Amino acid sequence: MKKRSVFLLAALAMVLSFSSAITAMAEDIHVGCIFAITGKASWLGEPERNTAEMVAKKINAAGGINGKKLVLHIEDDQGDNTQAVNAVNKLIKKDKVCAIIGPSTSGTSMAVVPIVQEAKIPLLSCAGAAVIVEPASERKWVFKTPQKDSDCVKRIYDHMKGKGIKDIGIISSTSGFGDAGRNQLKKIAAEYGINIVADETYDPTATDMTAQLVKIKNAGAQAVVNWSIEPAQAIVPQNIKQLKLTIPLYQSHGFGNLKYAAAAGEAGEGLIFPAGRLLAVDTVADDHPQKKVLVDYRNEYESTYKDKVSTFGGHAYDALYILTNAMKKVGDDPAKIRDEIEKTEFVGTAGIFKFSPTDHCGLDKTAFEMLTVKNGKFVVLTE
Amino acid sequence: MIWIQHDPVIDSGHILLKSLFFYPVLKKQIRKNITGRAMTESTISDILQFMFMGIQRGCIYALAAIGFNMIYNATGIINFAQGEFVVIGGLMMVTLTMTWNLPIPLAFLLTTAFVTLIGIAMERFTINPVKHPTVLRLIIITIAVSIIIKGAAMCFWGKNSHFMRHFSSAETLDFYGATILPQTIWIIGILLFIVAGYIFFFNYTMTGKCMRACAINRDAARLAGINDRKMVMLSFALSAGIGAIAGIIITPIIQMDYARGALLGIKGFGAAVLGGLGNSMGAIIAGVLIGVLEALAAGYISSHYMDAIALIILLLVLFVRPSGLFGSSEAMRLKEF
Amino acid sequence: MKIKDYIGIGILIIVIAAMPDLVGNDYYLGVLIFTAFNCLTCTGLCLLMGYTGQISIGHGAFIAIGAYSSAILTTKLGWSPWTAMGCGVLLAAITAVIVGIPTMRLKGHYLAMATLGFASIVHIVSVAAVDVTGGPSGISGIPRLQIFGFALNSDTRNFYFSWGVVVVGLYLAVNLIHSRVGRGLQAIHGSEDAASSLGVNIAVDKIKILVLSAIYASISGSLYAHYVLYIDPGPFDIMHSVLLVTMVAVGGLHNIWGAITGAVLLSLLPEFLSFLSEYLQGIGIRYQTDYDTLIYGSILLLIMLFLPEGLFEGLSRSLKSISGFRGKLAGRSSERAD
Structure with a gap:
């Protein structure tokens, strides 16, 4: 029986070696x-x-x-x-x-x-x-x-500073992208005098974040930052609307897909996020150096x-x-x-x-x- | 013997629901029981909010668990493609309502029928032909089918998440300081409706009684002239249909994509095991319980560990009661690997 | 240990020795190294599933324990990889005992769910305990293994080393099966009551085998960490545990060689599919990689439908019927189909 399996292995090796012979021009x-x-x-x-x-x-x-x-x-x-x-x-x-x-x-x-x-x-x-x-x-x-996610964080914090927001709650997904963003948010916060009062996470396949958002609300956050690249992030604005939270919602550049905005629907209106100019190409000034590349x-x-x-x-x-x-x-x-x-x-x-x-x-x-x-x-x- | 235990369980379900609708009583009880002194209004509304979140999740686990139990009772296997039925139900519904613009009730029926057909096809082509079935072999077959359905869904619906409009308005309703989506009420209502239909079917129709007979003792049932192969097919059809309904009602809230099946399936499996395999009323209670535990864990302990906490409780229950909360150890012995 | 197993291991060694020259491309060696890791875990899992009848959908957790022990101890505390690997093995063994004592009382689907739950908990901890495991961002900069100052820095060296470990693991497993303990284990699978009445200490034996299979998985995890040099929770999720069970079942539950066959087949299948897609595109057929999932599932389904005892037994039997080959089937699995 072992011979058979070994034979199988040998046959396999042959197939593999033939395939490696095919190399392109x-x-x-x-x-x-x-x-x-x-x-x-x-x-x-x-x-x-x-x-x-x-x-x-x-x-x-x-x-x-x-x-x-x-x-x-x-x-x-x-x-x-x-x-x-x-x-x-x-x-x-x-x-x-x-x-x-x-x-x-x-x-x-x-x-x-x-x-x-x-x-x-x-x-x-x-x-x-x-x-x-x-x-x-x-x-x-x-x-x-x-x-870079660190630059994205800086833009968000800049904007918050302009609005006088100091205490924020962050909610991020447990993927590589979400985790890296969470680390940057925490690292750069002190530099901008921002105070993270709640730090919540959700699984990329999660379906409901109301519990996390209630905690953020109770912690007295003045704004929420939602950091994720997965489709699940579109649920956060919906939950915020459901909870009738009125504090502003910031998203990461991972929100850069019109389908996410469509999924968030009415609840997504007015949320703020930094992103490349590709998504808002129609509203980019005509003399901007990127304009032509983006439109093309x-x-x-x-x-x-x-x-x-x-x-x-x-x-x-x-x-x-x-x-x-x-x-x-x-x-x-x-x-x-x-x-x-x-x-x-x-x-x-x-x-x-x-x-x-x-x-x-x-x-x-x-x-x-x-x-x-x-x-x-x-x-x-x-x- | 699996069925004898129903009544106390249904009673406890009633209590759960009663407590929801007679909220002021509950409020008093929470005040008395949890802290012993008056709590602030916001704490109460928080608890209620977490409960809503948990019940909504739990209903889906419960529906998936009922599907598992149907097939388990008929064949003794766990159908790993159960989560895929949920996904196909959700995706089909999205296509029918959002692309073809069919009215929701019609789309609901069409989708359920379509997924039921998939369930029947699965039984006919992959389970029925197996000559010498062993439990593990059948389980691996269901894993293979789940991979195929997933692949087909990916080719057909693509890789993006699909969203769908709510059944009724998407405006939230206030409920003693907490908020609830009308869709959540739909989910709870449809779950109750299915449970009622389930009890009626298995207690008052001939086919249902035949299925029960097969679940208790297949050989004896066959001797009594019941076509057990047909009952297996029926169980796949029903469980696919229930899976489809779960998919349909949850899609407006969670957005559906082709890869969600495995996770939904595993949660449903957990609910089925916690409730005691084969005991569908137990599964419903267990499903809602897991959902609520997760929500409370996320709200009061840590969102990072919320799934783990529900699982740890599940394991502890299994260690104390190896056949689940409402399962009987005798029934468990009947179906082993 | 039977003479056939000796022959089998001998031939396996010869094939391994010849493989780098046969395939002639480091890339295939890389694929075969991952195959070796799966073979090692599946050998342990097969001991547990095929010989004691205990299902475990949680072996991904033991792989994770091995991999994370190696990664954390070498990168954060600067330990030598071998000590770290030893610690991983120890930790996996202790975990197996702690988890095993309550779990092994469970049966069938309840056992499956308990092991699945355990695997999910380990996975959740590896995601959430950011300070220890690095969370979803993982741990990078894991050093390579060194054997007496001889660094495993090429695919050929890694290939020989990892398959060497597989051969040793296989040898030990086969020895165990044919020892008194092994016969006791098979008796457990046949009937627990009968076995215990004949003096087999079921509870202890089950735990022992669980510990052994956890050690196999932990070593394969450590090797994975030292080969890829970066780990995150991704490769150790529940689906990987399910895949391992599938490998064992596809190969044939009741025979350790079957587990190896299944592990090799399912580890190489994605590569074959990618080869197939290149071939089809080469001859002008529009083929999308999206279809891979469909084909993978179909192959799995066909094997389970048409080769009831698994690939290994099924192939042996059909070869036997074709060539009239007279030999006893390995193990006693054919008599023991449940």
Whole structure:
């Protein structure tokens, strides 16, 4: 019987070795992508995949990278660390890519960091947490395109200061994104003289947060900050309305999806959150340097996929353009690409990037605009 | 023997509901029982608020648990695809009401019928053909089916959460300082309606009595001329239908996405076990109890550990009463791995 | 220990030795390393489920205990990975005893729910106890393992090491099954009452096996932490525990080689699917990775429908009927179908 299982293993090994023989043409430029296309973070991975495919098509139609065809190898990590590690190994060792875009979530990004560091392949993460690229001296090969959560916190606290709000309650989801935000909120609070009177969390699959909000209310908070990237965050405004709480609600940049506003419905009207300008592109001033990029990307995405644009797809857009711009200059050598990205300045959907050896995110708090929800749409907050 | 215990349990359910609707009495009792002295009005309204949250969660656990019990009684297995029935019910309802703009009662019926058909298909194609069923094998089959249904739902409805309008107004109602959504009242009402229908079906109809007979002793039932295979199919149909209803009524509040099934299923399983497997009235009490415990834990102890606290209590109950709160140890012995 | 098991382990060793040359690509070794971790846990789980008849949907918790012990003790206290791993094993064993004493009295679905509940509690603690476990942000910077100053810094080395651990674990497990204790365990599965009347101390034996399987899981968790170098609560959730049970059941409950087969198959299936999708796209068929879930579920369903005793026994039997191969089926599982 054991022979059979062993035979099976051997057969398997054969299949595996054959498959490794299939390698692509040497003339093309190979770039890897890891997105959470299915599984628990698939609402992030899907727009990212769509965007990457759309941009690659466009680049190739315009003559590729210095005449070479750009080939994307898109892997699905299902939001799972083990799958992400497998995927990044596959991209580096089998597909021989020269750079990798993704993964979509903070957890999976952290899981693949040691591998790309060791293999010396540049990684442009599409996940939010600042710890992915900090400290830059230890994360030599890792970059990220979404804005930093610490900058988001600063924008929120700035706004609160202007309104005279001092005591706040925070409620965050127990995901990598929510937890990183919670840490930043607590860390930066003292700097702005803000006092956190209640610190609550909820599971990303939670269905009702009234208990947490009642606690925040009883603690005497003057405002609530809800930090999450999952769809569950849209329940918080509904619960606030249900409880007839009148204190203002702040959301994180993870709210950057019109579907969340639609899900929150009437209860979402008037909530405040910092986000990239993509969502409120119609209300961005015409002379703003990002205006053209934003309008182009939105129109292209919405006409190609018949779906609303979200900031998440924009992160993949920025990452792919930053990467291909670098490759146009220095070719497909990973080390040269890395050095070039570190010098890159780029006007993208998330903001105006300015990378440096000490900053692998390249965005500061001006990348954010304070937005609010008005009649189910995102608009720039004017007050 | 599983059914003999119903009456005291239904009574305790009545007390729970009575206490809700005769709030002033409850208020007095809370004052007396919990602190022994007068509490402020806001503390009372907080407790009530947590209770509403808990009962709303608990109703869904209870509905999932009834579904588990139906199939458990007929086959002795736990159907891991139960949560998937809830998800498909919710998603189907979203499509019918939000995209096709059907009126809610019609969509409700269509959705329930559709999911019931899925339940029947599942039994016909995956459970019925198994020649030498063992409990573990059937359970793994239900896990496989749940993965397939999940995959199909993902391909069909996509990966985003879907939201749906409330059955009636979304304006909250004030209730002695606490607030309640009309949808929550719908949920409680529909749960009560299902319980009533359940009692009627199993006590006063021939088919229901046949199903009970099968649950108690399948061989004896077969000897008495009952088609036990058909009863298994019926149990899948009913449990899928109940799952669908749970999905339909909860979707306006929680938003549905394709991946929610596993978690709903596990919570429902917990309720079914806590109530005593096979005892559906026990499951309802246990489901509401778990929901309320979670809400109180979130409100008074820590939202970080709220699920853990409900689970710890569940485990402690199991250690003291290995067959659940309302289960009998004799019934438990009948169906083992 | 039977001669067949010796042959099996011998052949397994040869295949392992040849594998890096056979596959010729480090990426596949990486996949096989994760497979090894699953094999190790499933070996322990199979001892528990197949030989004592106790179901556990909570082994993800023991993996988490091992992984977090290694991660916390090495990164925060600077302990050597081996001491940390030992502590993880000790902690998992103690937890198994504490959880096992009340839990192992339960039966069937009640036992399943209790173990599931235990696994969820451990998962919730790993998410919520931010100061200790790092919460959802996890712990990074876990050091690699070193054997006598020889760092496990390549996939080939990790591959040999982790499969070496699997072989040792397998050897011990097979030895145990064919010892007096093992025969006692099988008697428990057959009938607890009969076994106890023959002098088998059921309660103690069940706990012992639970502890042993917890140790297997804990070691696999530690190895995981030292291979990936980053952990967060994600890989240790309830669904992973369910997946482990599925692996054992798919392979065949009553045979340790079946558990290995199931673990290998289900660990490699996602890779096969991704290979399939590349192939289909290569020949111009529009295939979306979204269909993977459907295919995965269907394969699982077909195995359970058509191979009742699990993949291993099922394949052996069909091979036997095809080739007329005369040999006794491994174990006594065919007689013991319940």
